[in-house]
Every structure is written in structure tokens, then in C-alpha cells.
Amino acid sequence: MPPLRVISWNTANRKKRAQDQAGSLISRSPDLVTLQEVTHNTVNTLRESLKEGGLVHTSFSEPIEGPKSRSYGVLVASRFPFKPLSPLPVPWPEKVMSVIVSINDSTVELHTAHIPNGSNNGLIKIETLEGVYSGLAKESSIPRILTGDFNTPQAELPSGEVVTWAQKISSDGSVKMKKKLRWECMPADWDKGERRLLTDLSEFGIIDSFRSLHGYSVTGHSWVLKRKGEIKSQRRFDHILSSLRSLECRYIHEWRENKLSDHSPIEAVLDINHS
Numbered sequence: 007m008p009p010l011r012v013i014s015w016n017t018a019n020r021k022k023r024a025q026d027q028a029g030s031l032i033s034r035s036p037d038l039v040t041l042q043e044v045t046h047n048t049v050n051t052l053r054e055s056l057k058e059g060g061l062v063h064t065s066f067s068e069p070i071e072g073p074k075s076r077s078y079g080v081l082v083a084s085r086f087p088f089k090p091l092s093p094l095p096v097p098w099p100e101k102v103m104s105v106i107v108s109i110n111d112s113t114v115e116l117h118t119a120h121i122p123n124g125s126n127n128g129l130i131k132i133e134t135l136e137g138v139y140s141g142l143a144k145e146s147s148i149p150r151i152l153t154g155d156f157n158t159p160q161a162e163l164p165s166g167e168v169v170t171w172a173q174k175i176s177s178d179g180s181v182k183m184k185k186k187l188r189w190e191c192m193p194a195d196w197d198k199g200e201r202r203l204l205t206d207l208s209e210f211g212i213i214d215s216f217r218s219l220h221g222y223s224v225t226g227h228s229w230v231l232k233r234k235g236e237i238k239s240q241r242r243f244d245h246i247l248s249s250l251r252s253l254e255c256r257y258i259h260e261w262r263e264n265k266l267s268d269h270s271p272i273e274a275v276l277d278i279n280h281s
Contacts, residue, residue: 009276012037013271013273017266019047019078024048030266039081041080042118042154045079049066056083060085062085065088080118080154088107097133101120104141121157121158122134122157129191132195132199143206146249152246153246154245157243161241166221166222170196170201172200173197213252215255219254226257244270244271244272252276253276255274
């Protein structure tokens with residue numbers, strides 16, 4: 007069976023670029039697409055354009071009207087038919103989606119999540135990470151893929167150490183736990199929550215596709231903070247994790263550089279014949 011091409015992208019609710027976003031996605035001939043920060047303003051253009059490109063099976067998580075933080079949903083698009091799975095137990099259900107995809111004689115679970123950022127949403131971030139983890143932290147005979155914008159980590163060191171937002175990097179490069187956070191949460195508990203997906207899920211065979219191929223000697227990023235045209239920081243917020251073997255994995259920076267979004271999408275080619 008041919009490998010699966012999967013793309014995950016935070017599309018940043020860019021209504022005027024939705025058509026171009028869909029065209030860029032179709033140009034890569036993906037089998038599965040997961041999108042974050044999709045709204046009622048962009049979903050119809052994205053959905054119809056992706057269908058024209060062969061991704062005829064789609065589902066949208068229907069964000070709620072009201073606060074901006076709840077106005078973003080997620081969209082799944084697939085060349086193959088799928089059915090919904092029980093949703094992951096998170097506080098804001100529009101931030102996640104879980105489906106089971108039928109691919110010829112095989113099935114694959116596909117999960118996507120947009121983890122709210124901590125600076126604006128506090129403990130909701132950790133509760134969402136814990137919810138996604140609790141829904142997936144079990145053995146499964148069915149291959150699983152988890153994608154999304156996790157808003158973590160803060161950094162990754164060449165040694166393989168993951169630095170969370172509960173930690174600080176000193177001027178000498180050493181990493182220490184913060185003494186106190188802005189929220190009513192112990193730094194150690196926040197740190198544990200942020201590690202749930204990137205490190206803890208590996209115990210259940212759900213592995214970081216990018217790091218499994220490239221190790222930590224290669225710097226990866228999907229989001230860039232600039233001030234006055236100068237790069238201040240680069241973060242690897244967007245991820246594909248899977249129990250399937252990764253054959254390829256890369257970030258498509260050209261789309262972000264062309265201002266289609268403020269995030270670079272992540273693309274992985276997964277071997278459905280070997281988990």
C-alpha cells in the first residue's frame with residue numbers, strides 16, 4: 007500500500023488567503039489534512055476547494071460564537087472515508103477532532119488538536135494537553151496519528167532535552183524550573199502537562215515524526231517571532247506524532263514566508279505498512 011502523505015497547518019483564520027491556502031495544500035497531493043484556527047469565515051472556502059482537489063471527505067468542529075479564544079475550530083480533510091470517534095476529553099471540544107479513516111483494507115485513527123496558548127488561557131492549556139494525553143495513553147492495535155498546533159515546547163536542546171514554558175534558560179545555557187508561574191499551578195505540574203504529548207506518548211508508540219527522522223541535531227521551527235524585522239525567537243509548535251514509521255517529515259516554510267499564515271505547515275510521509 008502506498009505511504010500516506012499527511013499535512014497539518016494552523017491557517018490563522020486568514021479569510022483573504024483561504025483559496026491560496028487550499029491551492030497550496032492540493033499542490034502537495036496529501037492524503038490527510040488537518041487544519042487549525044479555521045473559523046466560520048474560512049471553512050466554506052477551504053472545504054470546497056479541498057474537495058475539488060480530491061479531499062472529498064471533510065469534517066469541521068464548529069467553534070462557538072463569543073470569545074475570540076473559542077471562535078477557532080479544526081478541520082479534517084481526507085481522500086478516504088472516515089467516521090467520527092469519541093472526542094478527546096478536553097475543556098473546549100472545538101479544539102480537537104478524532105476520526106477513524108478507512109484506507110482500502112486498513113484503518114487509521116487520526117486525531118488533531120489545537121492546544122490553547124498559556125499566555126492568554128492559563129490552565130486551559132494544561133487541561134487540554136492532559137485531556138488529549140488521557141484519551142491516547144493506551145495500547146492500540148490500530149495505527150494512530152496525532153497532529154496539531156500544541157503551543158509547546160519553548161525550546162529543544164541538541165542533547166534532546168525539551169524545555170517547557172515552566173522552565174527558564176539561563177544566559178549560560180542551563181535550564182532551571184521557574185519558582186513561580188502567573189497561574190495557580192505549580193511549575194512542576196505545568197512542566198509535566200507540557201511533556202504529555204511530545205515525550206510521554208512515546209510510551210504508547212506515538213512518536214514525534216520530525217525528531218524520529220532528524221534527531222535533535224537539526225533545528226526545526228514552525229513559528230517565528232519578529233520585532234522590527236529582526237528574528238527574536240523560533241518555535242516548533244506544530245507537530246505530527248504517529249505510531250506509523252516516518253519516511254519523510256519537513257516544515258514548508260515557503261507558505262509562511264509568503265504570508266499564507268503565521269505558521270509553517272508540517273508534512274509527513276508515513277508508512278502505513280509498518281508501524
